[in-house]
Amino acid sequence: MAVDLARVRSRFTLVALILPAIVVAAAVVIQVLALPSLPGVVATHWSFDGTPDGFSPAWTVPVLTAVLGLGVPGVLFGVAFRSLRRGEHGAAYRMLGAVALGVAVLLPTLMTWSLVLQVGGADAQLPALVVVSSLLAGVAVGAVGWMVQPNAPWHPVATHTPYALPLAPGERVLWTRAVTVATAGRVVLGAVVVVTAAVAVMVAVLTASTWATLFAGAIAVLLAIMVVASSRFHVRVDADGLTATSAVGWPRVAVPVADIVSAEVVNVSPMAEFGGWGLRWGPGGSPGVVLRAGEGIRVRRTNGRSVTVTVDDAATATALLTALAARRSA
Amino acid sequence: MLIRIDPGSPEPLFAQVTRAVRAEIASGRIAVGERLPSAREIAQSLQINLHTVLHAYQDLRDEGLIELRRGRGAVVVADAAALSGLRDDIDALVAKAAAAGVSADTLSALVKEAAHGR
Numbered sequence: 001m002a003v004d005l006a007r008v009r010s011r012f013t014l015v016a017l018i019l020p021a022i023v024v025a026a027a028v029v030i031q032v033l034a035l036p037s038l039p040g041v042v043a044t045h046w047s048f049d050g051t052p053d054g055f056s057p058a059w060t061v062p063v064l065t066a067v068l069g070l071g072v073p074g075v076l077f078g079v080a081f082r083s084l085r086r087g088e089h090g091a092a093y094r095m096l097g098a099v100a101l102g103v104a105v106l107l108p109t110l111m112t113w114s115l116v117l118q119v120g121g122a123d124a125q126l127p128a129l130v131v132v133s134s135l136l137a138g139v140a141v142g143a144v145g146w147m148v149q150p151n152a153p154w155h156p157v158a159t160h161t162p163y164a165l166p167l168a169p170g171e172r173v174l175w176t177r178a179v180t181v182a183t184a185g186r187v188v189l190g191a192v193v194v195v196t197a198a199v200a201v202m203v204a205v206l207t208a209s210t211w212a213t214l215f216a217g218a219i220a221v222l223l224a225i226m227v228v229a230s231s232r233f234h235v236r237v238d239a240d241g242l243t244a245t246s247a248v249g250w251p252r253v254a255v256p257v258a259d260i261v262s263a264e265v266v267n268v269s270p271m272a273e274f275g276g277w278g279l280r281w282g283p284g285g286s287p288g289v290v291l292r293a294g295e296g297i298r299v300r301r302t303n304g305r306s307v308t309v310t311v312d313d314a315a316t317a318t319a320l321l322t323a324l325a326a327r328r329s330a
Numbered sequence: 331m332l333i334r335i336d337p338g339s340p341e342p343l344f345a346q347v348t349r350a351v352r353a354e355i356a357s358g359r360i361a362v363g364e365r366l367p368s369a370r371e372i373a374q375s376l377q378i379n380l381h382t383v384l385h386a387y388q389d390l391r392d393e394g395l396i397e398l399r400r401g402r403g404a405v406v407v408a409d410a411a412a413l414s415g416l417r418d419d420i421d422a423l424v425a426k427a428a429a430a431g432v433s434a435d436t437l438s439a440l441v442k443e444a445a446h447g448r
Contacts, residue, residue, distance in 0.1 A: 167334075168336050168338070169338075170336065170337060170338050171334055171335070171336045172334070172335050172336075172337070172375075172376045172377060172378075173332070173333065173334050173335075173376075174331075174332070174333045174367075174372060174375040174376055175331065175332045175333075176331050176367050176371075177331070234367075236367075236371075236375070238375040238376070239375070239377070240375070313359070316332055320332075
């Protein structure tokens with residue numbers, strides 16, 4: 001089934017950019033109309049039981065609504081649209097669009113509601129109902145955003161028919177190649193690390209809890225280590241089969257020759273197929289060392305799963321793996 | 331990088347490794363500044379002696395193709411670029427020799443003689 005790329009892109013633009021802009025614009029208009037009947041300083045932060053514990057000038061609320069409400073979907077749109085224009089598609093992009101719309105509903109709803117509640121200098125309590133309702137509205141509209149976009153699963157295509165490199169009996173081979181994470185992956189992974197670190201700092205500043213700070217800090221450090229560890233891999237094909245080892249030694253993905261059913265060159269899309277860059281798990285729990293888009297090795301294993309590694313000169317590697325597997329079973 | 335060795339061949343193993351790496355550099359498949367796999371890794375993968383690989387690496391260093399640095403391993407140096415620049419001329423010469431019925435051994439002997447005569 002051919003994928004209607006134009007429809008995928010136009011619906012994604014509608015869900016991730018146009019609808020969020022309309023929602024945010026409406027929220028900002030309501031907030032600005034409410035400003036004259038609001039006190040100069042309003043509650044903008046609440047503790048867990050709904051008691052206000054942070055206050056800001058009223059005009060900052062519409063500004064923040066516009067910045068966050070447009071910024072979050074804008075970044076998600078920017079990340080995805082370049083790949084979509086290259087012809088990629090799939091569930092990960094559909095999800096990005098839905099999340100962008102969901103966030104663009106959740107934040108403005110919550111901020112507008114909490115502001116309107118304070119009209120006339122009323123009590124600044126924030127009922128849990130408001131938070132829960134905004135959250136549900138975000139999830140519900142996000143789900144609609146998912147459904148509005150066409151279902152266009154990504155099916156990777158083998159780019160050429162596999163062949164076996166002729167090997168003499170007893171001949172020994174070694175093929176190695178390094179692969180480094182692409183700029184797109186570096187930007188996204190770097191942003192994730194920065195955001196996690198920022199959250200950890202915010203937790204440290206805003207809460208008095210040492211445990212919460214340690215927890216958030218540990219997550220940020222762990223994430224940074226994982227991103228660094230999976231930014232460069234050494235790929236090797238030899239008598240041991242296929243091995244992809246991180247430049248720092250861990251993690252490592254290996255397929256012994258005995259487990260190889262077939263090897264082929266595929267055109268890989270990290271976002272569409274694996275939902276991101278690095279060591280990822282794709283459909284069916286099949287691991288992939290996907291550091292960039294484009295050519296890669298895909299090995300099918302005897303257990304029914306496959307292993308994908310994006311690397312240059314994949315044709316030589318797969319031809320060797322095919323020959324090694326054939327020699328073993330001969 | 332691709333290295334193929336055949337223990338059944340009369341050519342010594344170190345010479346086979348040298349030839350394979352030299353061919354990879356000449357073809358441009360290994361770029362200038364790129365680091366080669368460690369001698370230990372190659373020895374383990376190909377199930378040959380570590381000293382065999384070190385022998386090959388020393389020969390490549392003597393040819394001025396790679397640099398061996400303690401702790402940094404073997405790195406392809408700028409001079410190798412000249413080698414990959416010869417590629418097209420070599421392909422043309424080989425094709426010409428084959429068309430004229432000149433054997434590979436004769437051709438390499440002629441090239442060697444010409445190179446030494448300068």
